[in-house]
Amino acid sequence: MKKDLISINDLSVQEIRDIFALTDKLKKDKAKFSNVLTGKTLALIFQKPSNRTRVSFEVGMYQLGGNSIYLAPQEINLGVRESIEDVAKTLSRYVDAIVLRTYKHEDIIEMAKYSRIPVINGLSDFEHPCQALADVYTLKERCKSLKDITLAYVGDGNNVCNSLVSVCFKLGIKMRVACPLGYEPRVKVGLNLFYQPKEAVEDVDIIYTDVWTSMGQEKEAQKRRKDFKDFQVNKELVSLAKKDVLIMHCLPAHRGEEITDEIINSKNSIVFDQAENRMHVQKAILIKLLKNKA
Ligand code: CP
Ligand code: NVA
Secondary structure, eight states: OOSOBSSGGGSOHHHHHHHHHHHHHHHHOTGGGTTTTTTOEEEEEESSOOSHHHHHHHHHHHHTTOEEEEEOHHHHOBTTTBOHHHHHHHHHHHOSEEEEEOSOHHHHHHHHHHOSSOEEESOOSSOOHHHHHHHHHHHHHHOSOGGGOEEEEESOOOHHHHHHHHHHHHHTOEEEEEOOTTOOOSOOTTOOEESOHHHHHTTOSEEEEOOSSOTTOGGGHHHHHHHTGGGOBOHHHHTTSOTTOEEEEOSOOOBTTTBOHHHHTSTTBOHHHHHHHHHHHHHHHHHHHHTTOO
């Protein structure tokens, strides 16, 4: 593995498979791994709110015998109180790894450049790699073969979508993206783009959606509600997919906007399996990046 996990592109196909194999072991025998990161400390620096990412990393680190420190936006005040370079160089003397959630993706790259320790992307404006890895792991648990499934992502071509496009391309999962004109993902590898959600979901095995307005875009919320009004994942849209279609969402959801209550609560929904697997997959990532490092 490279020192840092900033993008899905930091991982080879084999490394992704190794992370998933270790995740299987962690889920089967939690007690066996309860001391692997004893004495290690993880710093979580977040410029935006979080439920899943913060809690799953903190609890995951605890379950592996390690410790974590959460640093809220006002605490470190990245780039304002002091430079990213100085934060990176200081924390490298105290802790063993950093999870960073930022607005600008470039800030994570800069933190990694000046850190002696691993830096993990906990969400930026460009990517959310830990989410996409947990999502594909969830699909691996559910589906016979990843090569036989088609996933339709309906909504904003945002950070979550970018990481999903990358990981699906790497692992040979067929993926379609349906978004309004002007909201296409920035990652283009193997991109199969649609502007009509109904066409994109026809006969698919999985429908995935995310919020129309991501954190930091709140001023655009009203315009986005208009632009995305035909992209809601609801009963009518879902009826065009396979009968046993799986419904995915990274959460938090804006129920009644990008997805209806009925669909997110339906028996086809696996959104809380995704949320749970964030912790298991991230434990594997932490072990891979930290174990046996001085
Ligand atoms: N999916 C996800 O990253 O959730 P949080 O923003 O709550 O961490
Ligand atoms: N696209 C969303 C994902 C939240 C986990 C955001 O960036 O706010």
